[in-house]
Amino acid sequence: MHVTIETTQHSITILHLHGDVDMKEVTSFRQVLQTAIRDAGQGVVVELKRVPFMDSSGIAVLIEGLKWSRERSIPFILTHLTPSVQMVMELAHLEGFFTIAENLDDALALITQRC
Amino acid sequence: MGSAPDHVTQPERLTLSIPSHPRYLRVVRDFLTSLLAELGFSHQDRMGMVLAVNEAYANVIEHCYQGDVTQRVDLAVVIEPAVITIEMRDYGVQPDPACIEPRDLQDVRPRGLGTHFMRSIMDDITYDLSSGTGTVLRMSKRRSLPCTSP
Numbered sequence: 001m002h003v004t005i006e007t008t009q010h011s012i013t014i015l016h017l018h019g020d021v022d023m024k025e026v027t028s029f030r031q032v033l034q035t036a037i038r039d040a041g042q043g044v045v046v047e048l049k050r051v052p053f054m055d056s057s058g059i060a061v062l063i064e065g066l067k068w069s070r071e072r073s074i075p076f077i078l079t080h081l082t083p084s085v086q087m088v089m090e091l092a093h094l095e096g097f098f099t100i101a102e103n104l105d106d107a108l109a110l111i112t113q114r115c
Numbered sequence: 116m117g118s119a120p121d122h123v124t125q126p127e128r129l130t131l132s133i134p135s136h137p138r139y140l141r142v143v144r145d146f147l148t149s150l151l152a153e154l155g156f157s158h159q160d161r162m163g164m165v166l167a168v169n170e171a172y173a174n175v176i177e178h179c180y181q182g183d184v185t186q187r188v189d190l191a192v193v194i195e196p197a198v199i200t201i202e203m204r205d206y207g208v209q210p211d212p213a214c215i216e217p218r219d220l221q222d223v224r225p226r227g228l229g230t231h232f233m234r235s236i237m238d239d240i241t242y243d244l245s246s247g248t249g250t251v252l253r254m255s256k257r258r259s260l261p262c263t264s265p
Contacts, residue, residue: 020144023173024137053144055169056228087162091232 001025001051003032011041012111014104018050021058030061037068037076043111044069047104049080059088066098075099075114079107127194135176135205136184143190144169147201150192154199156258163236164201164256170229171203171252179207179250198238198257206249210242 001019008014013036021029037044046062048054062078069076079101081089089095101107131146133139144165151161172188180186189204233254234240243251 020141022137022140022169023176024140053165053169055166055173056232057173059228083158084162084166087159088166088228088232091166091235092228 001029003029005032005036007041008108010108010112012043012045012108013037013040014045014047016047016050020053021051021061022053022055023057026057026061029058030064033061033065034068037065037072037074040069040072040074043075043077043114045077045079045101045104045107045111047079047107048082048085051082051085054085054088056088056092059092059094062098063094075111077101077107077110079104124196129192129194131190133172133188133190134184135180135186135188135207137173137176140169140172143172147192151199154194154258160256164199167233167236167254168201168203170232171201171254174210174229175203175205175207178210179205181208183207196258198255200253200255203252203254204249209244209250 001017001021004016004018006014006016015033015036017029019025033046044065046065051058066076077099080103081100089098089100099110101110129150131143133143147165147168148161151164156164168190172190175188176182176184186205186207189202191202191204193200193202236256237254238257239253239255241253243253
């Protein structure tokens with residue numbers, strides 16, 4: 001798995017995840033996400049459309065990400081959930097816990113409307 | 116759920132012996148995905164069972180072998196007409212029964228979701244600790260049989 005990061009003109013950090021997120025990958029993903037949230041301006045979006053598989057360790061990092069964002073009082077939005085990610089969200093009863101946008105434009109609009 | 120292929124009349128047993136290293140998680144997922152597709156399971160069932168086995172394997176690495184990546188995990192898939200059973204054998208620390216019970220999901224925290232996933236997806240799960248060394252985890256999923264006209 002690897003992560004590419006971009007920052008919009010509104011200082012929103014977008015993380016594009018590529019590949020499976022499992023126990024092998026979570027240590028590096030956790031570090032990347034923690035740093036991105038620490039350095040983010042207006043909010044953080046995690047785009048998941050290229051994540052064919054995610055297990056409970058990946059979900060655990062996303063839960064931590066939401067908590068770190070709340071500590072900084074910035075929005076944390078997930079977008080483009082694949083069927084695998086959707087399944088683990090439903091199994092963990094977390095659909096209402098996260099803010100989930102259908103696509104990147106919707107995610108960015110949610111944050112810019114708030115600013 | 117998948118329907119039983121015509122040729123499965125006797126139990127068939129496929130085995131795989133794997134090191135306790137996270138790099139093989141994907142190998143196990145790919146193996147199971149292909150096998151379950153061959154057996155006619157739906158995409159949804161395949162995703163669920165692959166997740167359940169992934170969680171079990173990760174738990175073995177993390178808890179039973181406490182991160183030691185040089186140990187062995189024996190995986191067996193037993194295919195019967197009405198049920199598929201996945202056995203995972205480790206030779207590490209036996210789990211505390213309290214740690215393999217699913218937790219209350221109202222308490223949102225990062226740990227302990229894997230066991231809940233396994234129990235939600237599979238029809239039956241047992242932990243056999245009788246060997247004294249390690250654990251045999253058995254997870255079963257029933258298969259839908261073809262309907263017969265009256």
